[in-house]
Amino acid sequence: EYKFIFQFPLPIPSIAQPITSYKNPSTGATIDYFEIDIVPFDKQTYPDLGTTSYVGYNGTAPGPTFHMTRGREAVVRFINKYDRPSSIHLHGSYSRTPFDGWAEDRTFPGEYKDYYYPNAQPMRTLWYHDHSLSITAVNAYFGQAGFYILDDPAIDAQLKLPSGDYDIPLMLAAKQFLPSGQLVSPATTHVSLWGDVITVNAQPWPYLNVEPRKYKFRLLDASVSRSFSLFLVADSDPNTRLEFIVVGADAGYLSSSVPTKSLVIAMAERYEIVIDFAKYQGQNLTLMNERKFQNNPDYPATDRVLRFVVGTHVSSTDGNGDVPNQLVTLNNPENHPVIDKQFTFETKNGQWLINGVGFEDVQNRVLAFPKQGKVQRWELINNSGGWSHPIHIHLIDFQVTKRSGGRAAVEPYEATALKDVVYLGQNEKVEVVANFAPWSGVYMFHCHNLVHEDDDMMAAFNVSQVDL
Ligand code: C2O
Ligand code: CU
Structure with a gap:
């Protein structure tokens, strides 16, 4: 059992830094070059138990966040320094087949592979994770997953949504631990690994200090098997669900923003939401998960996700204006009624x-x-x-x-x-x-x-x- 619910702060993954830049030999465009090591590491999850073994990108879980700008190309060298094969899928990318993480395109221990990401496509929140044949669950669960944020400055300048310190990635993942503090492996199940511990950015039930203003959160469900139906309450009035605004999904901003009091998010889905804490100075809000949602088994604390501790001081009002109703024009497919x-x-x-x-x-x-x-x-x-x-x-x-x-x-x-x-x-x-x-x-x-x-x-x- 985890006795430290809402006692530790939300960790924010570090930003991946390019090692160098060079010119694309065929177009002359600048390519940022990154290297990521797939390595084992240990981490203290339970203050009162032993450490937890992970295998992650650059020895962190979640992996470093790639913060990319549309139009700026990248090559990422993934170096496999562990004892299981890897294959990297950039989920949400229009990747050419050699760079898409085909399950059988494995990089074996001691090998590396360079992945080319043109970043030419529309902005969105992507994530990169392992996709290796038959061991994707084990590899992703033990740490091989991270955010890859592709921004479009032209669109962001227009929409003026919360950005910078007010734009926070939240990787939800349900985990199951042994009494030793080690993780239970998804290789031990053929049906699902539900997890009784809800982690956000790999920390069980964290809290986040926020200012009384608007924030954008980039939600990703990176669980092996658990889906969520999320809602938000003030701790002073836990029976009233508060409204928040959905502004983005898997492929970037919505065509129009959607105010809601609940949000279903399943594995690999991304949603970008704006929460306005202005009215809750000095209070706590909690992001909750519906009980009895679909077939997900409930455990004592799987109805809780993340606590927001709202302060009293606003240090910047950038991006704190109204969320526009109309956001972007989507590149929708033409009308096509026939089921193919x-x-x-x-x-x-x-x-x-x-x-x-x-x-x-x-x-x-x-x-x-x-x-x-x-x-x-x-x-x-x-x-x-x-x-x-x-x-x-x-x-x-x-x-x-x-x-x-x-x-x-x-x-x-x-x-x-x-x-x-x-x-x-x-x-x-x-x-x-x-x-x-x-x-x-x-x-x-x-x-x-x-x-x-x-x-x-x-x-x-x-x-x-x-x-x-
Ligand atoms: Cu085929 Cu997120 O994966
Ligand atoms: Cu399934």
Whole structure:
């Protein structure tokens, strides 16, 4: 049991610094060059127990945050100094196939690989994490995950949302610890690793000192298996849910901001929210998690996430104005009513499968052949009873246009977003529409419950230059 709820501050991951810069030989553009070591390290999680062993990027968990500016290219060398293979996926990036973290494109112990990230795409909160065949859950859970923030100064200058010290990344992840202080490995389960300890930026139940003004938080659920339904309360009145404003999702800012009193976030989803603490000087607010949400088991403190301790002094009013209603114009796919593909997510003989196929099934695992630059509508069908699956499609940004069964509607903050993960809740069917672009090639799509993904709910699609 963790006795120190809301007693330790929220850690903020350090910012990755380039080692040098050089010129792109074909375009002359500047490329920032980074190196990241994948190394083991120990960390004190429980003040009263032994240390916890992690393996993380540059020996930290979360890994260093990449803070990138749209239009400035980067090469990141990931050097594997540990004893398990790695493959790095930059989740949310329009990466060419060699740099997308294909599960079998493994970098073995003692090797390195250079990943090229052009940063030419629209701004958003991305994250980088391991994607190595069959061991993604273990690698990501033990520390191989970090933020990658791609900003667009032109848009930020217009919207004037909270930035700098008032723009804070929050990586939620449910963990399970042994009495020794070590982590329970997700390799010990074939169904899910739920976690009874809620960590934010790897600290169990932290607190954050805030000023009585607006903040933007970049939420990411990096859990192996736990999804959240978040809400916010003042500790003085825990039965009244407070409003906050959703301004961004997986693929960047929403077309219009969405005030809400609850937010569903599943594994690998990102949401950017603005909370205004102005009215709560000297009070505490708590970010809470709904009990009995979908199939997530509850433990004594899984209804709590993060405490905000609101001070009395505002040191800057930059970005403290009204949140605009209209945010950005999204590059939505053209209207395309026909369902091109149906994918059924189910469990059979102890395996997690898509249309009866798992990633191991090398002959059959390419399940779709969208033509490059053409729009398709995919229907995702949850046929696995009491399980839910956050479905991630690599390469593309999609629009969530329909949900039936289960929650029976597209959430308002999904409707005004472009996404790369959609939460397919219990008994739900969801339709997504996307332009299959910009690149051709074979990309993965899968459930982002990492235990399901590893075992074996992952398949591929081939974005083709010709009709296949
Ligand atoms: Cu975040 Cu294919 O993964
Ligand atoms: Cu799943």
